[in-house]
Amino acid sequence: MTKQIQDQLNRKLYLKNTPKRIVSLVPSQTELLVDLGLETSIVGVTKFCVHPIHLKKSKTIVGGTKHINIDKIQSLNPDIILCNKEENTKEIVEACQKICSTHVSDIFNIEDSLQLISQYGSLFDKKEEALKIVNKIQKEADDFKTFIQKKPILKVVYFIWKNPWMVAANSTFINYVLGLNNFENVYETKTRYPEIELNNSTIYKDVDVVLLSSEPFPFKNLHKKELQTFYPNATIELVDGEMFSWYGSRLTKVFTYFKNLRLNLEAFQAL
Known part of the structure; x- marks a missing residue:
């Protein structure tokens, strides 16, 4: 059954299965993936994805946030690519969409952040882990x-x-x-x-x-x-x-x- 997900630009993504191979082009979102328990699903990151520090040694570096190696990303055969409206350019998002489903976040406040965490919880079948993070942030x-x-x-x-x-x-x-x-x-x-x-x-x-x-x-x-x-x-x-x-x-x-x-x-x- 196809799952429909809407990103923070209100773009609809259609996924047949839970994504298992993730490329993240946003450092703070890479950190979130790890904290959701998805480290083993990450296949590609940017050179600025420094938390946790060992990721750059164990994952393929596909460039920065403004300049990427699109061929290297394609060679990783990702199920989904994670971007951000501010961190990544429109051209990068358009190039990534030609490879696979591409989710774009758009963050201006804590409410947007909590929504993104919840979206990732649904997207990657990590709802319980996402809820724990959301509750902790709200309390803090x-x-x-x-x-x-x-x-x-x-x-x-x-x-x-x-x-x-x-x-x-x-x-x-x-x-x-x-x-x-x-x-x-x-x-x-x-x-x-x-x-x-x-x-x-x-x-x-x-x-x-x-x-x-x-x-x-x-x-x-x-x-x-x-x-x-x-x-x-x-x-x-x-x-x-x-x-x-x-x-x-x-x-x-x-x-x-x-x-x-x-x-x-x-x-x-x-x-």
Whole structure:
């Protein structure tokens, strides 16, 4: 009997059997597959699929998230290919569809993430495992909401790149996560990941916190001093970019991280 599945772009997929050979082109979704107990079904991943770290040694690497080796993917004879609207290009999705069923996620908030986890539960016959992850995320999110509602709103800039300087703005999962943390994104009036100018005429004295992401640009301590000139009154913090931009089962860990981040910021600002 053919199973009909709808992805998060409302595209219909028709599957005769539960997919057993999976190619994942999205690192956070690869991590989710493993946490659902599907590691043995994964046949292909990207070079950025680093969790768990041993996957890159045991699975075929088919490229990155923006550039793939379509012939290598086809040679793996997958039953399904997993993509994401932001991570992968339209051209990649179209090329993958010519090989086999291709599921595309589209994530803007936790509700979207929970829906994706549930979809994977149905798609791969892992409903019980998916429900456990969903319930844990919901509990962690509710606990964090109680914690953070008592905290003041802080004006924040979230950097993702240098040369040129780029920040996370509106219409991104990162911006949504900043809001969960009672962080007011200074660049919320812009969209996606705009380039910004930093020079002697752009001194932002009213910014409370500057967050430097570990990915995609690997910010280090030396960049904190460089940015302090432009944000003289801000606390500048290196943060784990995966916690702000990965979804799926990573959400079971993020709220403990966010709580500790807020407490560390409070301790630093009290000095």
